[in-house]
Structure formats: structure tokens, C-alpha cells
Amino acid sequence: MNSLHWLKKSCAVALVGVLLTYSGSSFVFADEQSDLADRLEQAQQELEESEQKLDDAQNELENQQKLGSSMRQSEQQLRNEISSLVGQISTTEAQIAAKQEEIDEQQGKIDEQQERIDDRWDDFKERVAAMQVMRSGGMLGMLANVTSLTAFLSFGDDLQQLSKKDREVLDEMNAEKAKLEQLQLELETQRNELETQRVNMQSQQQQLEINKAQLAEQIKEQDKNIDAAAADEQAAQAERDAKYRIWVQAQAEYDRLANQGGGGSVIGDGSVMWPLPGYTRLSSVFGEDRWIWGVADTNHGGVDIPAPAGTPIHVFQSGTVYNSYYSASYGNVVMVDHGGGLVSIYAHMSSRAANVGDVVIVGDVIGYVGSTGQSTGNHLHFETRQNGVRVDPLGYVSPS
Ligand SMILES: [Zn+2]
Structure with missing residues (x-):
């Protein structure tokens, strides 16, 4: 009787504890959000x-x-x-x-x-x-x-x-x-x-x-x-x-x-710039089929902009860096979340100048042109994705 009572009591305490904890974290979340x-x-x-x-x-x-x-x-x-x-x-x-x-x-x-x-x-x-x-x-x-x-x-x-x-x-x-x-x-x-x-x-x-x-x-x-x-x-x-x-x-x-997990609203004022000012020629456009190192590469996922090695690459819109690493295919790559479900990707860089978590303002240098990864010459592979789907970057920014 005694032990049952204690159990009931401890369960009630535990339940209250859970409720408190739950409502507590909810308050914390709300507090943080209002903060x-x-x-x-x-x-x-x-x-x-x-x-x-x-x-x-x-x-x-x-x-x-x-x-x-x-x-x-x-x-x-x-x-x-x-x-x-x-x-x-x-x-x-x-x-x-x-x-x-x-x-x-x-x-x-x-x-x-x-x-x-x-x-x-x-x-x-x-x-x-x-x-x-x-x-x-x-x-x-x-x-x-x-x-x-x-x-x-x-x-x-x-x-x-x-x-x-x-x-x-x-x-x-x-x-x-x-x-x-x-x-x-x-x-x-x-x-x-x-x-x-x-x-x-x-x-x-x-x-x-x-x-x-x-x-x-x-x-x-x-x-x-x-x-x-x-x-x-x-x-x-x-x-x-x-x-x-x-x-x-x-x-x-x-x-x-x-918007945890969601696209979030656009970061910054949404203004854009061409990531390689002065380099407007594209050696490959979005959606192109071509051969790289004897392997068919269909439906090119971005645009390729040739430029000398070491040319600074500017982030095309304000955002936060969510990936910055070396990939076998992309080489040195930086990925930026701009909010609104839009991300941009800068690949084949000789070196990266941005780290995960960095808030970058449109125009900030995030790396330098190179030919790392699956690349046949110095160029920037510039890619944009809307809600996870590759889209033509020229839909967001024009070469200038
Ligand atoms: Zn490319």
C-alpha cells in the first residue's frame, strides 16, 4: 500500500516533471524567439x-x-x-x-x-x-x-x-x-x-x-x-x-x-551581384550535355565561368554558409543558404575563404577561382538550387 502509494506519487511527480519540462522548453523556445x-x-x-x-x-x-x-x-x-x-x-x-x-x-x-x-x-x-x-x-x-x-x-x-x-x-x-x-x-x-x-x-x-x-x-x-x-x-x-x-x-x-527546417525568409535585402565581376563569358550553360574526362556529363547543373586562377569569387547574394569542404567532384566548394529555399554553390575553387556558419553579405569574397575536383581548367562552377532543385543561376543574376 505504502509502496504503491509511493509509486503513484512518484509517477505523478514524474508526469508533473515531464509536463514542466515540456512546457519549460516551449517557454524557452518562445523566449528565445522573442529575444x-x-x-x-x-x-x-x-x-x-x-x-x-x-x-x-x-x-x-x-x-x-x-x-x-x-x-x-x-x-x-x-x-x-x-x-x-x-x-x-x-x-x-x-x-x-x-x-x-x-x-x-x-x-x-x-x-x-x-x-x-x-x-x-x-x-x-x-x-x-x-x-x-x-x-x-x-x-x-x-x-x-x-x-x-x-x-x-x-x-x-x-x-x-x-x-x-x-x-x-x-x-x-x-x-x-x-x-x-x-x-x-x-x-x-x-x-x-x-x-x-x-x-x-x-x-x-x-x-x-x-x-x-x-x-x-x-x-x-x-x-x-x-x-x-x-x-x-x-x-x-x-x-x-x-x-x-x-x-x-x-x-x-x-x-x-x-523556420527550423523551412526555407526561411530572404537573408539581407535580396540584392544580387555577378560572382566574378568582369568575367561574363560562359564556357558551359545550364542544362548542357558534354563530355568530361571521357565521361558523359548530362544536364549541366550550373554555369561555368572561366577566369584566371586566384580571381576572387563574390557571394552572389547575402546568406549563411552551410557547407565549406573539399569534394572529389566539386573540389573546394562553398554552399550558401540565402533563405526563401534558395542556395548557391561555388565549386572547383583553388581555396575557400568562408566557413560553415559565416554570415556573408552580397559581394563578400568566399573563395578563389581554381580547377580542383572534376575540372578541366580554371573556372567557377556556379550553381543555384531552389527548394533542393537545380535551377539556372541566370534566373537570379546576369553576367556583368
Ligand atoms: Zn560546371
């Missing part, structure tokens, strides 16, 4: 924040670059203004030199005129002296004072008339000289105006040179701002990439738990 959902949501939020920051950083960089290039434009404008001023200054200097030549020529004319006046004045003085002699001392005295034939020939009744003529000529000559001097003065005024212009332009040039030097300093500072903004932008980009990676990981983990 993963929280983490995914958190990762999503942080990704969005980091993308906003990246946007801001890119805008800031663009603004700083715009500012920098407008400063450089101003600098170029200043340079143009200075060089046009320098041109004007040298033109003005040539004008000043030409004007100075005119002034010198004019001075020559004035000097010649003065000489003529002096000569005439000498003649005049002689004649006046002769007249005086004639009036006071008579013929003999006058003759003693006449030194030239001209003076002698001038001597006569109309001597007085002649001296009057002399005076008229002298007056004309002096008037002519005054005109020459007036012109000389005008030329000098013009030259002085040109000098003033030159001095003004030179001080303008100096001011522009100062402005240019200041602007060059500002540009140097602005270049620092641009560098700083570029560094910020790069950091924001790295931050965003890290957050994206975390988000993809969180999404993959959430999907794995939420």
Missing part, C-alpha cells in the same frame, strides 16, 4: 540610425566639397583679375615710356626753338647796338661794332624797320616756343595721369595678392574640413556596414529559429 525578434528589431533600428548618420555624413561631405570648390573658383577668378591687371600695368608702362619719348622729343624741339631764338636775339642785339652807334657815334663807330656781313648789309635807312621786323619774328618765335611748352606741359600731364593709373593698379594688384594669399589660407583650412568630413563619412560607412552585418546575422538567426 531574437527583439534583437532583430534592435539591429534593424541601429541599422536605420547608422544609415541616417551615413546620409548626414555624405551630405556634410558634399557641402564641404561644394564650399571648397566655390573657394577654388574664387581663387581662380582672383588669379584672372591679377593677371589682367598685370597686363594692364605693363600696357600702361609701355604708354608711359612712349609718352616720355614724346616728351623728350618735344624737349628737343623746345631746345632747338630756344637756340633759334637765341641766335635771332643775338642778331637783334647787334642791330640795335648798330642803331645806337649810328645815332650817337656816327658811321665809323658803328662800323667798328659791326662784326658780320649780315649786320653790315642790314645797315641802312630801313635799319629801324628791320629791327622792328626782328622783334616781330622774335615774338612769333617766342609764341611758337610757348606753344611747344604748352604741348610739353600737356604731355607731362598725360604722363603723370598714366603714372597715377599705374600706381593705382599696382596697389590694386597688391590688395588682390593679399586677398589671394588669405583665400589660399582659407582653402587650406577648407581642405582640412573636407578631409575631416571624408573621414567622418568613411567612419559612418564602416559603422553602417557593421550594423548591416549585425542585422543580416540577427535576421538569419531569427529565421533559422522561426
Whole structure:
């Protein structure tokens, strides 16, 4: 009775234990799932924040670059203004030199005129002296004072008339000289105006040179701002990439738990790229029948993309690596689960660069082109399977 009671009791305890255990693990599962959902949501939020920051950083960089290039434009404008001023200054200097030549020529004319006046004045003085002699001392005295034939020939009744003529000529000559001097003065005024212009332009040039030097300093500072903004932008980009990676990981983990054994939802944002950028020629297409090493190989399971050994192979879409090993037929092979029932396979690689469990983002390098396994030359065998059935990879991504 006692032992039966104990048995019943222990069975009840065991049953309760089983129930507890069952409901416990169910709770654990639910907890884990909600944890993963929280983490995914958190990762999503942080990704969005980091993308906003990246946007801001890119805008800031663009603004700083715009500012920098407008400063450089101003600098170029200043340079143009200075060089046009320098041109004007040298033109003005040539004008000043030409004007100075005119002034010198004019001075020559004035000097010649003065000489003529002096000569005439000498003649005049002689004649006046002769007249005086004639009036006071008579013929003999006058003759003693006449030194030239001209003076002698001038001597006569109309001597007085002649001296009057002399005076008229002298007056004309002096008037002519005054005109020459007036012109000389005008030329000098013009030259002085040109000098003033030159001095003004030179001080303008100096001011522009100062402005240019200041602007060059500002540009140097602005270049620092641009560098700083570029560094910020790069950091924001790295931050965003890290957050994206975390988000993809969180999404993959959430999907794995939420859809154990199922396809799961697409990992990452579903964007795709050609695994061998620049290598677009296919040596064999999907579904082709051919001979390899004398053995019939029908219904080719993927596409073959020839490329030199060692060319990096990029995963064509984000996902998680579920196989990475050496196979006799595939050689070095990496298989990636993209969610949604889609997997991609990269075969005959010289070496693998991804391990099982790795979360890979579209474009990540997962290995290098080679000719391992059942292969006749360096190429990538690129294969896709939808829900376990081989399908043409060109249905997902085009060569580019
Ligand atoms: Zn192949």
C-alpha cells in the first residue's frame, strides 16, 4: 500500500516533471524567439540610425566639397583679375615710356626753338647796338661794332624797320616756343595721369595678392574640413556596414529559429551581384550535355565561368554558409543558404575563404577561382538550387 502509494506519487511527480519540462522548453523556445525578434528589431533600428548618420555624413561631405570648390573658383577668378591687371600695368608702362619719348622729343624741339631764338636775339642785339652807334657815334663807330656781313648789309635807312621786323619774328618765335611748352606741359600731364593709373593698379594688384594669399589660407583650412568630413563619412560607412552585418546575422538567426527546417525568409535585402565581376563569358550553360574526362556529363547543373586562377569569387547574394569542404567532384566548394529555399554553390575553387556558419553579405569574397575536383581548367562552377532543385543561376543574376 505504502509502496504503491509511493509509486503513484512518484509517477505523478514524474508526469508533473515531464509536463514542466515540456512546457519549460516551449517557454524557452518562445523566449528565445522573442529575444531574437527583439534583437532583430534592435539591429534593424541601429541599422536605420547608422544609415541616417551615413546620409548626414555624405551630405556634410558634399557641402564641404561644394564650399571648397566655390573657394577654388574664387581663387581662380582672383588669379584672372591679377593677371589682367598685370597686363594692364605693363600696357600702361609701355604708354608711359612712349609718352616720355614724346616728351623728350618735344624737349628737343623746345631746345632747338630756344637756340633759334637765341641766335635771332643775338642778331637783334647787334642791330640795335648798330642803331645806337649810328645815332650817337656816327658811321665809323658803328662800323667798328659791326662784326658780320649780315649786320653790315642790314645797315641802312630801313635799319629801324628791320629791327622792328626782328622783334616781330622774335615774338612769333617766342609764341611758337610757348606753344611747344604748352604741348610739353600737356604731355607731362598725360604722363603723370598714366603714372597715377599705374600706381593705382599696382596697389590694386597688391590688395588682390593679399586677398589671394588669405583665400589660399582659407582653402587650406577648407581642405582640412573636407578631409575631416571624408573621414567622418568613411567612419559612418564602416559603422553602417557593421550594423548591416549585425542585422543580416540577427535576421538569419531569427529565421533559422522561426523556420527550423523551412526555407526561411530572404537573408539581407535580396540584392544580387555577378560572382566574378568582369568575367561574363560562359564556357558551359545550364542544362548542357558534354563530355568530361571521357565521361558523359548530362544536364549541366550550373554555369561555368572561366577566369584566371586566384580571381576572387563574390557571394552572389547575402546568406549563411552551410557547407565549406573539399569534394572529389566539386573540389573546394562553398554552399550558401540565402533563405526563401534558395542556395548557391561555388565549386572547383583553388581555396575557400568562408566557413560553415559565416554570415556573408552580397559581394563578400568566399573563395578563389581554381580547377580542383572534376575540372578541366580554371573556372567557377556556379550553381543555384531552389527548394533542393537545380535551377539556372541566370534566373537570379546576369553576367556583368
Ligand atoms: Zn560546371
